Amino acid sequence: MALQQKTKVVLLACGSFNPVTNMHLRMFELARDHLEDTGKYRVVRGIISPVGDAYKKKGLIEACHRVEMAKQATENSSWITVDDWESQQAEWVETAKVVRHHHSELLSAEQNVDEADTVKTVKRRRVEENEDACSSADHNRPGAPELKLLCGADVLESFSVPNLWKPEDIEEIVGRYGLVCVTRGGCDAEKFVNQSDVLFQHRKNIHIVREWVTNDISATHVRRSLRRGRSVRYLLPDRVLDYIQDRCLYSAESEKKYTDVILAPFQRYTKNTE
Numbered sequence: 001m002a003l004q005q006k007t008k009v010v011l012l013a014c015g016s017f018n019p020v021t022n023m024h025l026r027m028f029e030l031a032r033d034h035l036e037d038t039g040k041y042r043v044v045r046g047i048i049s050p051v052g053d054a055y056k057k058k059g060l061i062e063a064c065h066r067v068e069m070a071k072q073a074t075e076n077s078s079w080i081t082v083d084d085w086e087s088q089q090a091e092w093v094e095t096a097k098v099v100r101h102h103h104s105e106l107l108s109a110e111q112n113v114d115e116a117d118t119v120k121t122v123k124r125r126r127v128e129e130n131e132d133a134c135s136s137a138d139h140n141r142p143g144a145p146e147l148k149l150l151c152g153a154d155v156l157e158s159f160s161v162p163n164l165w166k167p168e169d170i171e172e173i174v175g176r177y178g179l180v181c182v183t184r185g186g187c188d189a190e191k192f193v194n195q196s197d198v199l200f201q202h203r204k205n206i207h208i209v210r211e212w213v214t215n216d217i218s219a220t221h222v223r224r225s226l227r228r229g230r231s232v233r234y235l236l237p238d239r240v241l242d243y244i245q246d247r248c249l250y251s252a253e254s255e256k257k258y259t260d261v262i263l264a265p266f267q268r269y270t271k272n273t274e
């Protein structure tokens with residue numbers, strides 16, 4: 001009974017995943033525990049959405065590899081999946097648009113279930129018409145799942161970087177969908193929310209998840225260690241490490257990619273404000 005009243009949540013993480021690390025996976029587990037501890041939510045799915053190549057971040061290797069590594073990393077997870085829609089778009093896609101896309105996918109999936117259920121329910125009603133009223137609880141459908149953006153505190157703090165995010169996108173993400181933010185060394189997420197009027201206004205929709213074990217595994221650190229021939233075992237799943245080593249994916253050469261190229265959001269917003 002109580003389980004049915006909980007709001008279903010799908011967590012969406014957008015990022016480079018260059019490459020996916022154990023911390024990316026842990027971020028999902030921490031967020032799920034945190035939301036479910038409130039007693040209000042049931043986290044039903046996690047989605048990793050690697051950014052497309054057009055994001056042009058320094059050292060970003062091809063999306064097909066980043067997607068494949070994320071798939072290998074989540075192979076044993078019962079609830080974290082990888083979606084390549086964003087990575088396949090020719091242009092860089094704003095995160096608010098990615099969230100909108102996944103939200104509408106969720107709603108249509110839910111609608112399909114509803115339609116199938118309506119047919120079943122009509123048939124079943126004919127059989128159950130004379131049955132005890134208590135059995136009608138069986139027809140209650142839980143609401144559509146909510147989609148929340150999952151990120152680290154560095155992404156939250158990047159909201160204040162000029163020309164990186166559109167204010168209306170931030171408002172839409174925190175106001176309409178919601179944000180789950182995992183603390184990260186060097187960032188003070190609570191303070192940041194308190195100092196921003198728009199974030200403070202939507203603070204009930206911003207869930208800050210504290211990672212008590214300081215864990216600053218970063219993809220940058222992994223790439224740097226790989227270039228230097230240092231071990232990165234246990235910082236990322238073994239399958240991902242094998243995938244990288246089999247293809248020599250990260251090198252001094254790959255790190256030079258997009259050097260001196262302006263990051264897609266800066267390019268877009270700087271142009272638009274001229």
Ligand SMILES: Nc1ncnc2c1ncn2[C@@H]1O[C@H](COP(=O)(O)OP(=O)(O)OP(=O)(O)O)[C@@H](O)[C@H]1O
Pocket residue numbers: 013014015016017018023024027150151152153154155182183184185215216217218219220221
């Ligand atoms: N150690 C960490 N703690 C909390 N959040 C993290 C951590 N590592 C990554 N994240 C979050 O995971 C998401 C995707 O991250 P991303 O792919 O940019 O990884 P990254 O390690 O920050 O990458 P890079 O080092 O290349 O900048 C982001 O929301 C980021 O904040």
Ligand SMILES: NC(=O)c1ccc[n+]([C@@H]2O[C@H](COP(=O)(O)O)[C@@H](O)[C@H]2O)c1
Pocket residue numbers: 014015016017051055057093094095096155164165166169265
């Ligand atoms: N305006 C925006 O929507 C905006 C700006 C900067 C980064 N992002 C996203 O945040 C993520 C950040 O990834 P990195 O931390 O690897 O740069 C990416 O998915 C990127 O698309 C979105």
